[in-house]
Amino acid sequence: MDSTPQPTVVSAPGKVLVAGGYLVLDSAYSGVVISTSSRFYTTIQSLKPAAANTIRVRSPQFNDSTWTYSLSFDTSSKVDSSPTNSSKNKFVHLALQHTISLSCEVRGVLPIQNLLAKGLDIAIVGDNDFYSQRSQLAALNLPRTLSSLAAIPPFCPQGVTLNEVHKTGLGSSAALITSLVSGLLVHLGVIPRSALQEDQGRERELAHNLAQFIHCLAQGKVGSGFDVSAAVFGSHLYTRFDPNVIAPLMGDHPMQPRLLLPVVSPDNASWNHRIRPFQLPPLTRLMLADVDAGSDTPSLIGQVQKWRKANPEKANAVWNAIDQLNQSLSSTLLRISTYHSKDPANYASIVKFISTLQPMQWTADPSLSEFETEVAYEFHQAHLITLQIRRSMKEMGDLAGAPIEPVEQTELLDQCCFQAGVIGGGVPGAGGYDAVWMLMCEPEQCRPDLWPRERIEHFWSNYTKLDVSPLSAVESLAKGARLESIDEINGLREVTQTA
Ligand SMILES: Nc1ncnc2c1ncn2[C@@H]1O[C@H](COP(=O)(O)OP(=O)(O)O)[C@@H](O)[C@H]1O
Numbered sequence: 001m002d003s004t005p006q007p008t009v010v011s012a013p014g015k016v017l018v019a020g021g022y023l024v025l026d027s028a029y030s031g032v033v034i035s036t037s038s039r040f041y042t043t044i045q046s047l048k049p050a051a052a053n054t055i056r057v058r059s060p061q062f063n064d065s066t067w068t069y070s071l072s073f074d075t076s077s078k079v080d081s082s083p084t085n086s087s088k089n090k091f092v093h094l095a096l097q098h099t100i101s102l103s104c105e106v107r108g109v110l111p112i113q114n115l116l117a118k119g120l121d122i123a124i125v126g127d128n129d130f131y132s133q134r135s136q137l138a139a140l141n142l143p144r145t146l147s148s149l150a151a152i153p154p155f156c157p158q159g160v161t162l163n164e165v166h167k168t169g170l171g172s173s174a175a176l177i178t179s180l181v182s183g184l185l186v187h188l189g190v191i192p193r194s195a196l197q198e199d200q201g202r203e204r205e206l207a208h209n210l211a212q213f214i215h216c217l218a219q220g221k222v223g224s225g226f227d228v229s230a231a232v233f234g235s236h237l238y239t240r241f242d243p244n245v246i247a248p249l250m251g252d253h254p255m256q257p258r259l260l261l262p263v264v265s266p267d268n269a270s271w272n273h274r275i276r277p278f279q280l281p282p283l284t285r286l287m288l289a290d291v292d293a294g295s296d297t298p299s300l301i302g303q304v305q306k307w308r309k310a311n312p313e314k315a316n317a318v319w320n321a322i323d324q325l326n327q328s329l330s331s332t333l334l335r336i337s338t339y340h341s342k343d344p345a346n347y348a349s350i351v352k353f354i355s356t357l358q359p360m361q362w363t364a365d366p367s368l369s370e371f372e373t374e375v376a377y378e379f380h381q382a383h384l385i386t387l388q389i390r391r392s393m394k395e396m397g398d399l400a401g402a403p404i405e406p407v408e409q410t411e412l413l414d415q416c417c418f419q420a421g422v423i424g425g426g427v428p429g430a431g432g433y434d435a436v437w438m439l440m441c442e443p444e445q446c447r448p449d450l451w452p453r454e455r456i457e458h459f460w461s462n463y464t465k466l467d468v469s470p471l472s473a474v475e476s477l478a479k480g481a482r483l484e485s486i487d488e489i490n491g492l493r494e495v496t497q498t499a
């Protein structure tokens with residue numbers, strides 16, 4: 001039997017903010033964030049051959065992406081980038097520095113020094129969905145469909161450096177920081193392996209607080225944090241934390257050691273984010289597309305904030321109205337799930353029925369039972385609410401002079417949202433040109449009809465006004481960051497383990 005210790009492997013999912021863009025920056029409002037089946041994976045093991053106080057980080061999907069760091073210990077730890085590194089990776093460097101510092105604070109310097117005596121070999125990879133696969137599909141001469149995506153090898157090399165890669169908006173940096181930070185916390189014995197097998201708990205909170213702080217530091221700004229929160233906790237209704245909680249650590253000298261535990265500890269009552277349970281209804285499917293026309297998220301946010309400041313009364317009225325709709329959407333979707341719990345068989349039969357009909361026909365059939373009529377009504381409500389949210393967000397964009405749902409996206413979404421079996425859709429997060437999300441029925445069986453997902457796929461691949469490419473992600477039901485076994489993830493050993 002092979003006695004080589006298995007690497008510590010921790011994954012963290014990507015995110016889609018389906019409702020609550022901009023509003024979620026303000027703690028008076030919440031957002032609906034869905035975590036994706038597409039994940040980042042960090043593998044951690046001792047260096048071979050051993051090299052004390054050395055950390056090597058590899059991102060094998062990219063050219064020129066190995067970074068070496070040296071560690072020194074005094075009363076705490078210091079992580080220095082090797083002068084031979086050909087590029088910098090601020091996100092990785094800050095994650096190493098602060099996670100190892102925190103580990104020294106929690107466990108003492110000596111135990112951590114001992115654990116790092118052989119050095120660390122860390123590999124980081126993201127599922128293909130995080131990066132646009134257009135050029136791979138073109139190289140393989142494959143159409144832009146879900147089955148073509150399945151033909152691309154897992155963790156496919158991108159053939160470019162990290163700076164050059166085209167991202168799809170699933171939140172690569174938040175998923176990366178969360179998997180790296182949580183992986184190190186487990187590997188260095190700060191949190192037990194079991195902590196990432198349970199959905200909630202103090203250790204998960206610690207991982208969240210630390211990852212949230214490091215992500216803000218690396219980004220040089222404090223956003224709402226829904227992306228890190230989804231990477232740690234999975235899908236939920238998110239209400240942001242007060243940025244003041246991390247203010248003491250956000251100074252000019254990010255590498256300077258300071259005590260982290262008093263700030264990131266789950267006992268620090270100043271962490272006031274709220275995570276309320278949320279999950280998409282059974283027998284529905286999230287579908288995402290990367291639209292090949294980028295938007296600059298920070299400039300959209302700047303425009304909306306400027307408008308809100310200049311027009312507080314109007315802006316508050318608009319935001320409160322959007323918030324009502326967002327809350328109706330989440331409560332309607334949650335209510336739909338309760339119908340499934342009450343009567344799964346009849347729920348399945350009504351989902352199959354509406355899958356072949358356009359939304360306006362869902363409630364029109366008098367032969368439906370009372371239960372079926374109620375479920376169909378709720379699905380129709382969800383459809384109407386998503387349309388209203390889109391309209392209101394577009395209106396806010398018009399008022400703020402920010403293309404939140406540009407006309408090209410409106411045209412695309414309008415045609416998708418009225419297809420048979422489609423519940424709704426929109427532009428995720430800050431909106432703009434770069435992506436769309438859709439929610440549709442996904443019955444167990446649909447033949448002889450097409451599944452809604454097939455209809456949408458076909459529609460996208462024939463759409464000529466925008467270049468629309470599907471992602472393979474669905475909602476991740478595994479809640480947030482989790483411990484993995486390397487051999488259970490297809491392709492992970494091959495891509496991360498050197499000979
Ligand atoms: N596979 C990876 N390996 C190492 N670092 C990565 C990887 N993917 C992303 N990153 C880090 O995240 C940064 C991208 O962050 P950002 O531009 O905020 O992207 P996003 O909007 O996807 O979160 C990169 O510059 C790099 O430092």
Ligand SMILES: C[C@@](O)(CCOP(=O)(O)OP(=O)(O)O)CC(=O)O
Pocket residue numbers: 017020021022023024025169170171223224225226227297301428429430431
């Ligand atoms: C405007 C926002 O509320 C949502 C932005 O969501 P996106 O998913 O568009 O974000 P990026 O991953 O940075 O592109 C800002 C925030 O919540 O921080």
